[in-house]
Amino acid sequence: xxxxxxxxxxxxxxxxxxxxxxxxxxxxxxxxxxxxxxxxxxxxxxxxxxxxxxxxxxxxxxxxxxxxxxxxxxxxxxxxxxxxxxxxxxxxxxxxxxxxxxxxxxxxxxxxxxxxxxxxxxxxxxxxxxxxxxxxxxxxxxxxxxxxxxxxxxxxxxxxxxxxxxxxxxxxxxxxxxxxxxxxxxxxxxxxxxxxxxxxxxxxxxxxxxxxxxxxxxxxx
Amino acid sequence: xxxxxxxxxxxxxxxxxxxxxxxxxxxxxxxxxxxxxxxxxxxxxxxxxxxxxxxxxxxxxxxxxxxxxxxxxxxxxxxxxxxxxxxxxxxxxxxxxxxxxxxxxxxxxxxxxxxxxxxxxxxxxxxxxxxxxxxxxxxxxxxxxxxxxxxxxxxxxxxxxxxxxxxxxxxxxxxxxxxxxxxxxxxxxxxxxxxxxxxxxxxxxxxxxxxxxxxxxxxxx
DNA sequence: AACTTATCGTGATAGTTATCACAATACCCA
DNA sequence: TGGGTATTGTGATAACTATCACGATAAGTT
Ligand SMILES: NC(=O)c1ccc[n+]([C@@H]2O[C@H](COP(=O)([O-])OP(=O)(O)OC[C@H]3O[C@@H](n4cnc5c(N)ncnc54)[C@H](O)[C@@H]3O)[C@@H](O)[C@H]2O)c1
Ligand SMILES: NC(=O)c1ccc[n+]([C@@H]2O[C@H](COP(=O)([O-])OP(=O)(O)OC[C@H]3O[C@@H](n4cnc5c(N)ncnc54)[C@H](O)[C@@H]3O)[C@@H](O)[C@H]2O)c1
Numbered sequence: 107x108x109x110x111x112x113x114x115x116x117x118x119x120x121x122x123x124x125x126x127x128x129x130x131x132x133x134x135x136x137x138x139x140x141x142x143x144x145x146x147x148x149x150x151x152x153x154x155x156x157x158x159x160x161x162x163x164x165x166x167x168x169x170x171x172x173x174x175x176x177x178x179x180x181x182x183x184x185x186x187x188x189x190x191x192x193x194x195x196x197x198x199x200x201x202x203x204x205x206x207x208x209x210x211x212x213x214x215x216x217x218x219x220x221x222x223x224x225x226x227x228x229x230x231x232x233x234x235x236x237x238x239x240x241x242x243x244x245x246x247x248x249x250x251x252x253x254x255x256x257x258x259x260x261x262x263x264x265x266x267x268x269x270x271x272x273x274x275x276x277x278x279x280x281x282x283x284x285x286x287x288x289x290x291x292x293x294x295x296x297x298x299x300x301x302x303x304x305x306x307x308x309x310x311x312x313x314x315x316x317x318x319x320x321x322x323x324x325x326x327x
Numbered sequence: 328x329x330x331x332x333x334x335x336x337x338x339x340x341x342x343x344x345x346x347x348x349x350x351x352x353x354x355x356x357x358x359x360x361x362x363x364x365x366x367x368x369x370x371x372x373x374x375x376x377x378x379x380x381x382x383x384x385x386x387x388x389x390x391x392x393x394x395x396x397x398x399x400x401x402x403x404x405x406x407x408x409x410x411x412x413x414x415x416x417x418x419x420x421x422x423x424x425x426x427x428x429x430x431x432x433x434x435x436x437x438x439x440x441x442x443x444x445x446x447x448x449x450x451x452x453x454x455x456x457x458x459x460x461x462x463x464x465x466x467x468x469x470x471x472x473x474x475x476x477x478x479x480x481x482x483x484x485x486x487x488x489x490x491x492x493x494x495x496x497x498x499x500x501x502x503x504x505x506x507x508x509x510x511x512x513x514x515x516x517x518x519x520x521x522x523x524x525x526x527x528x529x530x531x532x533x534x535x536x537x538x539x540x541x542x543x544x545x546x547x548x
Numbered sequence: 549a550a551c552t553t554a555t556c557g558t559g560a561t562a563g564t565t566a567t568c569a570c571a572a573t574a575c576c577c578a
Numbered sequence: 579t580g581g582g583t584a585t586t587g588t589g590a591t592a593a594c595t596a597t598c599a600c601g602a603t604a605a606g607t608t
Contacts, residue, residue, distance in 0.1 A: 115564075115565055116530070117566090119533050120523070120526045122533075123523070123525060123526040123530065124508075124510075124526060126529075127509075131509075141586090149510055150510045150512075152567075153585090154566080154567060154568070155566065157585090157586065157587060157588085158565095158567085158588080161586090161587055165586080165587070166586095167586050167587080168573090168575085169572065169573045169574055169585055169586040170573065170574045170575055170583070170584045170586075171574065171575070171584075171585070172584090172585065173586090185533070186533045187532040187533055187535060187536025188529065190536075192535075201426035201429045202430075204422065204426070205422035205423045205425070205426040209422070209423075209524075211525055212528065215525065216532065217528060217532075256535060257528070257531060257535070281532075281534065281535045283527060283531055287348050288348075289349075289369075289371045297534045299527055302345065303427075303522060304344060304348075304433070304436065305341045306522050307433065307438060307478070307504060308340070308344035308347075308409065308436075309337070309340050309344065310478060310502045310518060311413055311437065311438075311478075311502075312340050312343075312406070312408055313502065314408060314413075314477060314502045315408025336596090338596090339595090362556090363555075363556075364555080373596085375596080375597060375598070376597080378555090378558085379557085379558080379595095379596075379597085381556095381557090382556090382557055382558065386556080386557070387556095388556050388557080389555085389603090390554080390602065390604055390605095391553070391554045391556075391603065391604045391605060391606095392554075392604065393554090393555065393556080394556090549608100550607100551607080552607080552608100553604105553606085553607100554604090554605090555604095556602080556603080556604095557600105557601090557603100558599100559599095559600095559601100560597105560598085560599090560600105561597080561598075561599100562595105562596085562597070562598085563594105563595085563596075564593100564594080564596085565592105565594075566594085567592070568590085568591075568592085569588100569589100569591100570588095570589095570590105571586105571587095571589105572585105572586080572587080573585090573586080573587100574585090575584090575585105576582085576583085577581095578579100578581095578582105
């Protein structure tokens with residue numbers, strides 16, 4: 107095991123999250139042991155990359171054999187902090203917010219939606235999910251801090267993103283996942299991640315418009 | 328202007344997409360000219376990074392002055408291929424698909440949703456957006472190729488992601504944006520991008536569980 | 549026209565991440 | 579029990595990306 111506190115590449119963390127998925131699927135197929143080669147095949151990552159990623163955190167495999175599917179899954183969950191429940195709140199129950207609230211995957215993977223807020227009076231009280239009623243934005247600080255929400259998801263329009271983030275910080279959340287196309291500012295001790303679906307599509311458009319049939323990039327100089 | 332065909336960092340492309348956003352907001356505020364410093368301030372990127380990103384594609388600024396807000400916006404759109412319309416189809420009109428279809432941002436930025444498909448007979452014919460009716464999945468190849476769809480968005484369950492991607496390829500799309508948590512395989516000449524919202528949250532969970540109050544990362548060795 | 553100021557464009561440099569290659573070693577079987 | 583095989587864990591290396599520092603230069607000013 108390497109020592110703690112060396113910098114772990116962000117890309118490694120992203121891959122670990124996908125490994126869990128692939129491992130669970132392989133486990134469903136009856137695979138009790140996986141090699142880095144097989145796992146790599148299944149999640150389209152090179153075997154060496156997988157071993158390197160894991161080696162940042164310890165030794166989880168058996169040389170000559172591979173990794174025990176179930177226990178590796180658990181180990182990775184521990185690494186990512188998914189072995190506990192993260193109380194989460196969502197602000198802005200519009201189209202996207204509604205989709206996220208109904209995304210069962212989250213619940214199955216360590217996140218618990220403890221409250222949802224919106225500023226539209228017409229939406230207050232609506233049940234968006236088993237036992238979860240939309241609350242007025244004015245209740246955010248009170249409710250979120252009472253529920254000890256650790257994560258806040260922002261799905262309000264860009265123009266309200268900053269004020270929403272401010273409320274979440276006031277309520278004591280430690281991390282914010284922002285879907286609005288606006289770069290909000292938060293204090294240093296708050297972890298912020300932006301998800302830009304538009305950028306993903308734009309990236310696709312870029313690749314398509316610059317890909318001439320069969321052209322190969324990578325030309326040096 | 329540097330020569331074409333050198334490798335552009337993917338991160339650069341992602342940033343260019345966000346620059347457009349910030350530039351449009353600055354333009355709304357009446358800023359006709361922006362310096363890399365001001366733009367950097369607004370989108371939380373270092374001025375040097377912005378200049379470097381742009382320099383991959385040409386010289387767009389005026390030394391001692393800055394960049395003309397409007398024309399830089401247009402230039403970046405050309406770089407990303409957003410100066411034309413991308414006919415796009417979406418498959419799987421569930422919670423997420425519905426949100427994406429109603430996301431006006433896309434329409435305003437060069438993407439035109441030309442068709443939406445689902446396998447649920449109960450959904451066929453429903454109007455999801457001005458003039459856009461859900462079609463049966465059996466019509467995908469016919470409709471998408473007739474409409475010359477270039478991009479396909481996959482929002483079906485993971486178990487159907489591969490077969491959906493196969494249909495899109497058959498229909499002649501050139502790029503696929505996949506939201507399902509399954510690594511689909513496509514031919515070499517198809518551009519594929521995966522969007523993993525779960526990974527984003529997991530990344531947040533990781534950062535939160537490893538951040539001790541006030542600890543500073545970056546310790547060497 | 550020379551001088552000043554602001555800010556760009558970019559080569560050089562530092563830092564980060566991925567790939568490679570192989571020593572280490574657990575299991576299997578005779 | 580010892581030799582063969584498969585597959586890990588990791589140091590070294592290569593590739594990529596960001597940062598820095600400064601020369602270049604356009605516009606305004608005297
Ligand atoms: N729809 C998508 O597919 C999609 C994709 C990527 C990003 N986004 C971004 O996500 C955000 C939401 O998108 P959407 O399509 O769901 O929009 P939407 O208009 O459907 O939903 C926004 C919701 O936020 C609520 N709201 C507005 N101001 C608020 C405030 N100050 N406090 C609390 N609630 C408030 C509104 O009442 C509404 O219910 C936007 O910033 C959008 O750019 C959406
Ligand atoms: N909801 C979210 O916020 C969210 C977030 C991230 C990723 N995702 C992923 O996006 C996908 C869709 O999620 P969702 O929440 O919208 O699910 P959903 O069940 O609400 O929607 C899936 C839709 O796909 C349709 N469908 C199923 N099989 C199909 C097929 N073979 N061809 C065409 N249509 C088919 C279904 O009829 C349904 O309408 C899933 O893979 C999910 O993991 C969802």
